[in-house]
Amino acid sequence: MNTVTDPQKYDETFDVIVIGYGFAGAMTAITAADNGATVLLAEKAENPGGISICSGGAMRGARNAEKAFAYLKETNGGRTPDDVTKALADGMAQIEADVIELARTSNATVETTDKAANYPLPGTETFYHSNITHVPGHETQEETYPHIMARPSANGWRVFRVLEDNIEQRAIDVRYQWNATRLITGTNREVIGANFIKPDGKTINIKARRGVVLCSGGFEANEEMKAQFWEKSPVLTATSTMNTGDGIRMAQDLGADLWHMWHYHGCYGFKHPDPKYPVAIRVKRLPDWFPGEEDKAEVPMCWILVDQNGRRYMNECTPYTQDTSHRPMEFYDTATQTFPRIPSHFIYDENGRKMYQIGAPTYNQPGLKFSWSEDNLKEVEMGIIKKADTLEDLAKITGTELPSIKETLDKWNADYDTGKDSDFGRPPGTMVKIDTPPFYVGEVWPVVSNTQGGPVHNAKQQVMNVYNEAIPRLYSAGECGSAFGFLYLSGANLSECLITGKIAGREVSNLNPCGK
Numbered sequence: 001m002n003t004v005t006d007p008q009k010y011d012e013t014f015d016v017i018v019i020g021y022g023f024a025g026a027m028t029a030i031t032a033a034d035n036g037a038t039v040l041l042a043e044k045a046e047n048p049g050g051i052s053i054c055s056g057g058a059m060r061g062a063r064n065a066e067k068a069f070a071y072l073k074e075t076n077g078g079r080t081p082d083d084v085t086k087a088l089a090d091g092m093a094q095i096e097a098d099v100i101e102l103a104r105t106s107n108a109t110v111e112t113t114d115k116a117a118n119y120p121l122p123g124t125e126t127f128y129h130s131n132i133t134h135v136p137g138h139e140t141q142e143e144t145y146p147h148i149m150a151r152p153s154a155n156g157w158r159v160f161r162v163l164e165d166n167i168e169q170r171a172i173d174v175r176y177q178w179n180a181t182r183l184i185t186g187t188n189r190e191v192i193g194a195n196f197i198k199p200d201g202k203t204i205n206i207k208a209r210r211g212v213v214l215c216s217g218g219f220e221a222n223e224e225m226k227a228q229f230w231e232k233s234p235v236l237t238a239t240s241t242m243n244t245g246d247g248i249r250m251a252q253d254l255g256a257d258l259w260h261m262w263h264y265h266g267c268y269g270f271k272h273p274d275p276k277y278p279v280a281i282r283v284k285r286l287p288d289w290f291p292g293e294e295d296k297a298e299v300p301m302c303w304i305l306v307d308q309n310g311r312r313y314m315n316e317c318t319p320y321t322q323d324t325s326h327r328p329m330e331f332y333d334t335a336t337q338t339f340p341r342i343p344s345h346f347i348y349d350e351n352g353r354k355m356y357q358i359g360a361p362t363y364n365q366p367g368l369k370f371s372w373s374e375d376n377l378k379e380v381e382m383g384i385i386k387k388a389d390t391l392e393d394l395a396k397i398t399g400t401e402l403p404s405i406k407e408t409l410d411k412w413n414a415d416y417d418t419g420k421d422s423d424f425g426r427p428p429g430t431m432v433k434i435d436t437p438p439f440y441v442g443e444v445w446p447v448v449s450n451t452q453g454g455p456v457h458n459a460k461q462q463v464m465n466v467y468n469e470a471i472p473r474l475y476s477a478g479e480c481g482s483a484f485g486f487l488y489l490s491g492a493n494l495s496e497c498l499i500t501g502k503i504a505g506r507e508v509s510n511l512n513p514c515g516k
Contacts, residue, residue: 004184004195010207014040014173016508017194017208018215019180019247022050023497024478025215026163030102031505033170037210041172042196044179044242046366047147049160050217051239051450052478052497054148054362056285057155058129059099059498060491061112062092067123072489074121079260079485083459088483088492091499096130098498099159106165108158109134117489118320120292129491132158147366151285159494183212183250183474190472191254192514209513211473213504214463214480218451219245220264229261229453232330232339235446236269236280240364243451247480251455254474255465260485261453265493266326268305268344269447270359272370273383280447281359281372281384283346288320288490289427297427302352304434305344305444310400310408313341315424323488326446343443345398347409349436353377358442359384380440388439397441409434450493454481461504473511475504 016032018025021043029041062068068089069082076085096112103110111133117124132155138144141157150156167174177199184193184205193207219225220237222244227233237243252258269282289297301317314328329341348358359372359379372379379385388394391409395402413435415421419428455463455476462470463481477500479493 004182004205006184006186006192007205009205010193011204013207013209014038015208015210015513016040017042017206017212019194019212020050020215020217020478020480021048021174022215022217022478023052023160023163023494024480024501026160026167027498027501028213028215028477028505029172030163030166030170031502032509033172035506035509037509039172040206041167041174042178042180043174043176044246046177047364048164048176049145049148049364051220051243051364052494053145053157053160054150054239054364055154055156055494056151056491057157057159057494058113058115058131058491059095059159059495060092060489061096061128061130061495062089062126063128064123064126065090065093067126068092069123071117071121071123071126075119075487075489076484077486080483081458084457084483087459087503088496088499091502092127092495095495095498098502099130099132102162102166103132105169106135106162108132108136108162115491116290118288118290119487120290127489131155132162134158135161148364149361149368149371151360151362156494180216180246180250183254185254186514188472189254190514191474208473210511211475211508213508214247214251214455214474214476215478215501216247216480217243218454218479219243219248220448220451226448231332232342232446234342235266235326235448236271238266238269238280238282238447238449239362241278247476248454251463251471251474251476254471256455256463256471257466257468258453259456260482263452263485264448265323265450265452265488266446266448267322268326268329268444270384270442270444277368277370278365279363280445281361282447282449283444284356284358284360285322286317289430291319294427295429298429300355300432301430302355302432303346303348303358304412305346306398306400306405306408307344308340308399310395310398310404312408312412312423315421315426317426317430320488320490322449323490329446343445346442346444347394347434347439349434349439351436352432352434353440355432376440385440385442388441389437391439394439394441450479452479452482452484452488454479457481460507461500462507473508473514475508477501477504
């Protein structure tokens with residue numbers, strides 16, 4: 001991608017161009033429009049919502065901004081400037097009021113739930129969740145957004161419905177299948193517009209009198225970027241093929257610095273047997289547990305993971321499994337020149353099969369209709385899961401030596417009996433015995449739910465260049481350069497989308513116009 005210098009002639013003109021229509025793009029557009037700006041909200045997919053629409057929907061709030069700052073500062077491990085972290089913390093202290101205000105448009109119900117942060121760090125007790133739990137006239141996800149799939153308890157689609165209602169009440173020009181390819185610059189690399197490819201394949205130049213905001217998410221679906229920024233490979237994408245790092249590259253072209261490119265929110269999951277199926281199938285989302293309170297972790301997880309040698313190598317039920325459980329899969333064995341944990345083998349037994357749905361398909365992708373069966377048997381017929389009547393069969397399916405896989409299961413079951421995972425410290429309440437044939441096994445890969453990396457921004461959401469200078473009239477919001485630099489906070493990317501969208505929308509719309 002290359003920037004385009006001022007063509008002098010434009011097809012259209014707006015005050016603000018917002019690129020990407022997920023949570024962040026919606027909030028940016030709403031704020032800018034309420035501040036008197038004319039707004040173009042452009043989305044390259046045929047449907048809005050990004051990956052946010054498939055989320056659980058719970059947004060992190062904080063009762064005390066100073067305590068929130070103390071916690072976030074610790075989780076970022078010195079990788080995010082204090083003023084950026086403080087802006088996020090301050091926003092979390094305001095997020096509930098902002099959600100309530102948005103919800104009024106739809107007469108939607110907002111509920112709050114006490115929910116401490118994920119780790120025992122300073123300020124953890126200040127956090128809670130705000131959630132939109134009912135939107136009149138939109139009772140089910142299937143009726144409102146038939147092209148998405150989310151877990152039954154998810155409310156992300158309800159949050160997005162409220163954001164759409166707010167967009168529709170404002171004079172915001174929304175366009176779909178408009179692919180932003182290049183930023184247009186004037187003197188001193190001042191961003192004054194963007195070039196788009198329209199649905200008919202033609203290009204168009206649109207002027208932005210005040211500025212451009214990149215709300216285009218991360219690079220989960222860009223295989224080249226993942227290969228260059230991450231060691232382990234492959235890493236499957238969980239939700240959509242649309243997040244290909246477009247905004248990141250457009251910002252790079254203007255000299256933007258990058259941060260947190262290694263950091264992503266993810267877990268592990270299965271591949272669909274159809275090679276054309278575009279996204280991974282994440283494993284079941286189980287409740288989190290709090291470090292130091294292992295005795296309270298009553299979260300039965302019916303499986304274990306083993307590497308390609310039939311050995312366990314991790315605590316399969318980390319405190320926040322959907323965020324960090326991909327990290328132990330990183331190991332590269334230089335003696336064999338392989339990643340022996342990619343794929344890993346996901347093993348459970350007949351009792352585990354009857355416990356709950358193992359897989360949790362999640363997607364915002366038109367044309368997909370796949371859902372996981374209640375009894376986990378359809379997936380056996382499909383070949384996602386393979387059945388082993390004996391340990392000998394299990395060894396053959398996993399390609400491991402029988403003594404190795406037998407020793408692993410014997411050790412696991414003995415640890416269950418004693419109530420202690422002597423190898424990796426998995427909490428006793430999460431342990432489930434695996435001793436009742438038939439056994440079941442599936443291959444699992446690391447899965448990225450969303451990336452945190454992207455262009456560096458300051459507390460005003462201005463995109464910064466490699467000399468720590470703001471690139472004139474260029475902003476970002478949401479996961480196009482998230483502030484989370486080391487450990488993530490559950491529900492906080494959603495809050496971040498609204499918080500940073502509000503900041504970016506306010507800041508860009510307050511700029512003096514760069515011309516008529």
